[in-house]
Amino acid sequence: MSTARYDVVGIGNAIVDVIARAEEDFLLGHGMHKGGMQLIDEPRAEAIYAAMGPAVEISGGSAANTIVGVASFGARAAFVGRVKADGLGRAFAHDIRAAGVGFTTPFAADGPSTGRCYILVTPDGERTMNTYLGAAQHLAPDDVDADLIAASTITYLEGYLWDPRNAKEAFRRAAALAHAAGRSVALSLSDAFCVDRWRDEFRELVRGGTVDVLFANEAELKSLYQTADFATAAAALREEARLAVVTRSERGCVVINSGGLEAVEAFPVERLVDTTGAGDLFAAGFLVGLARGAAHATAARLGALAAAEVIGHLGARPETSLKALAAQHGLG
Amino acid sequence: MSTARYDVVGIGNAIVDVIARAEEDFLLGHGMHKGGMQLIDEPRAEAIYAAMGPAVEISGGSAANTIVGVASFGARAAFVGRVKADGLGRAFAHDIRAAGVGFTTPFAADGPSTGRCYILVTPDGERTMNTYLGAAQHLAPDDVDADLIAASTITYLEGYLWDPRNAKEAFRRAAALAHAAGRSVALSLSDAFCVDRWRDEFRELVRGGTVDVLFANEAELKSLYQTADFATAAAALREEARLAVVTRSERGCVVINSGGLEAVEAFPVERLVDTTGAGDLFAAGFLVGLARGAAHATAARLGALAAAEVIGHLGARPETSLKALAAQHGLG
Numbered sequence: 001m002s003t004a005r006y007d008v009v010g011i012g013n014a015i016v017d018v019i020a021r022a023e024e025d026f027l028l029g030h031g032m033h034k035g036g037m038q039l040i041d042e043p044r045a046e047a048i049y050a051a052m053g054p055a056v057e058i059s060g061g062s063a064a065n066t067i068v069g070v071a072s073f074g075a076r077a078a079f080v081g082r083v084k085a086d087g088l089g090r091a092f093a094h095d096i097r098a099a100g101v102g103f104t105t106p107f108a109a110d111g112p113s114t115g116r117c118y119i120l121v122t123p124d125g126e127r128t129m130n131t132y133l134g135a136a137q138h139l140a141p142d143d144v145d146a147d148l149i150a151a152s153t154i155t156y157l158e159g160y161l162w163d164p165r166n167a168k169e170a171f172r173r174a175a176a177l178a179h180a181a182g183r184s185v186a187l188s189l190s191d192a193f194c195v196d197r198w199r200d201e202f203r204e205l206v207r208g209g210t211v212d213v214l215f216a217n218e219a220e221l222k223s224l225y226q227t228a229d230f231a232t233a234a235a236a237l238r239e240e241a242r243l244a245v246v247t248r249s250e251r252g253c254v255v256i257n258s259g260g261l262e263a264v265e266a267f268p269v270e271r272l273v274d275t276t277g278a279g280d281l282f283a284a285g286f287l288v289g290l291a292r293g294a295a296h297a298t299a300a301r302l303g304a305l306a307a308a309e310v311i312g313h314l315g316a317r318p319e320t321s322l323k324a325l326a327a328q329h330g331l332g
Numbered sequence: 333m334s335t336a337r338y339d340v341v342g343i344g345n346a347i348v349d350v351i352a353r354a355e356e357d358f359l360l361g362h363g364m365h366k367g368g369m370q371l372i373d374e375p376r377a378e379a380i381y382a383a384m385g386p387a388v389e390i391s392g393g394s395a396a397n398t399i400v401g402v403a404s405f406g407a408r409a410a411f412v413g414r415v416k417a418d419g420l421g422r423a424f425a426h427d428i429r430a431a432g433v434g435f436t437t438p439f440a441a442d443g444p445s446t447g448r449c450y451i452l453v454t455p456d457g458e459r460t461m462n463t464y465l466g467a468a469q470h471l472a473p474d475d476v477d478a479d480l481i482a483a484s485t486i487t488y489l490e491g492y493l494w495d496p497r498n499a500k501e502a503f504r505r506a507a508a509l510a511h512a513a514g515r516s517v518a519l520s521l522s523d524a525f526c527v528d529r530w531r532d533e534f535r536e537l538v539r540g541g542t543v544d545v546l547f548a549n550e551a552e553l554k555s556l557y558q559t560a561d562f563a564t565a566a567a568a569l570r571e572e573a574r575l576a577v578v579t580r581s582e583r584g585c586v587v588i589n590s591g592g593l594e595a596v597e598a599f600p601v602e603r604l605v606d607t608t609g610a611g612d613l614f615a616a617g618f619l620v621g622l623a624r625g626a627a628h629a630t631a632a633r634l635g636a637l638a639a640a641e642v643i644g645h646l647g648a649r650p651e652t653s654l655k656a657l658a659a660q661h662g663l664g
Contacts, residue, residue: 057389087419
């Protein structure tokens with residue numbers, strides 16, 4: 001196995017977040033599941049946008065946020081995902097490159113416009129997401145550059161890739177290429193509703209060894225094993241996964257592997273503004289730790305640190321250098 | 333004079349802000365005047381964007397920010413300004429309407445894309461602006477709806493309108509229509525460099541009575557009268573203006589009229605994040621007070637309150653209801 005050129009390459013739906021504050025009534029009135037991610041078509045996207053309040057546009061996308069976090073830690077990062085050459089697509093490409101991430105997926109020449117996620121942030125800081133995938137649906141197996149995957153220590157995939165048909169094939173190809181090169185594959189389950197759509201396939205990915213490292217939050221884990229009991233779900237996951245991390249918001253996380261379960265604390269948060277990106281940034285820190293060969297508990301602390309930073313402001317990408325923040329906390 | 337349909341109608345350059353954090357070195361390396369606003373052409377806009385960090389897109393424009401602030405206070409507000417029907421233009425139109433502002437200026441059918449301002453926020457919270465006017469340059473006298481102006485208690489204009497040739501004519505037409513209907517005209521000087529470009533014309537607008545209410549910050553006032561001494565400049569302004577308010581950052585403001593000078597305190601700010609919009613939002617509060625017939629000192633407190641809100645977060649438009657905030661502070 002040759003020396004890695006990247007620590008982590010991420011593959012995901014390339015999305016721009018359109019974020020507005022909203023009251024609980026707005027979610028109810030528009031039939032939204034609070035805290036979840038719903039896929040929407042273009043007419044519904046237009047209707048939600050017309051009804052929602054003044055918004056801020058910030059590049060997002062789950063795996064893309066993670067990869068920007070990886071770069072912010074000073075690790076070498078690349079991203080694969082599809083946007084169109086419209087205003088939002090150019091902003092997405094600018095922002096991810098400006099964050100120091102290698103991004104070379106060509107713009108989609110035709111078809112729908114750049115994907116976007118209408119995110120409504122309620123006064124409690126919770127976010128409710130409505131995603132119009134747009135050009136992200138056109139991510140295809142050919143977009144997965146074999147050399148890039150082979151040259152990356154970890155290939156990181158988001159569960160949301162299971163929604164667009166072609167992206168699923170791109171995911172499978174990337175995992176096969178990574179393993180053929182002796183590299184690792186990590187997956188985030190993304191969202192409890194996404195797990196509900198693809199439960200059997202996700203379990204098979206973990207059980208069959210397509211995925212070496214699994215990220216889930218508590219709701220996703222419970223959805224995966226269809227139980228309301230955390231201990232039951234965690235025990236089932238331990239049977240099937242090589243390495244998994246389950247995040248539990250302010251209760252920190254649990255690292256699960258054949259050695260058992262290890263709980264790691266969260267970082268205190270001064271002011272919770274917007275939970276968007278908490279899971280994405282946790283994954284960033286953990287992946288950086290893994291790529292550096294750190295102990296799992298240390299990797300989990302890096303994850304917790306990054307998550308704490310991102311929920312202190314609007315938007316799902318870090319506003320401060322995670323490398324500097326880690327150094328301040330003796331995790332550099 | 334018939335009953336007003338709007339408290340304030342604003343006319344200004346319709347701009348989307350593209351905001352990124354930057355170090356002082358970046359400003360130096362790109363020949364930018366810290367704290368100022370520079371007009372740039374399209375190639376320079378492209379070059380700055382390519383070099384700057386990951387950005388957030390938020391609707392802006394000086395008078396547009398003010399008008400959104402006016403609406404946030406619960407007053408009736410309208411805006412006139414030109415964007416193109418591209419991604420940024422649609423976002424601008426959405427955001428200002430979603431804020432409760434009447435906005436009916438048609439999209440520019442051709443010509444340059446929607447205007448944008450590349451704003452670099454340094455670690456001290458100061459903002460340095462680079463504006464590509466784009467479609468905003470095509471605001472023309474015909475865009476000024478005579479009925480709208482006649483039906484608004486105050487017509488509010490930004491000094492930046494003096495930069496695009498047609499916009500200047502639109503400004504003159506709006507002021508004439510307002511006065512013909514027995515209404516008031518207010519002007520913000522916008523920026524010390526803008527004053528430097530148009531000093532004589534701005535002084536003539538004030539002296540000749542085209543402008544009834546003048547907003548300036550300390551730097552703009554000193555530039556207007558080409559003196560480094562505040563007292564000298566304030567005395568000169570008192571000779572020429574009917575009513576003027578000079579903002580002095582954390583030192584509050586001074587209201588100037590024939591009765592003399594009255595100092596009004598600033599509101600304390602918990603955490604200074606980004607000064608973008610401080611002057612715009614001060615004007616919003618003051619105009620709301622004026623439209624309600626409040627005492628000048630009360631109007632100035634409303635202005636100070638709105639300015640304090642907007643500098644506590646990124647972006648130049650309020651994130652909380654100014655009406656509720658004013659009520660909390662006994663200014664409702």
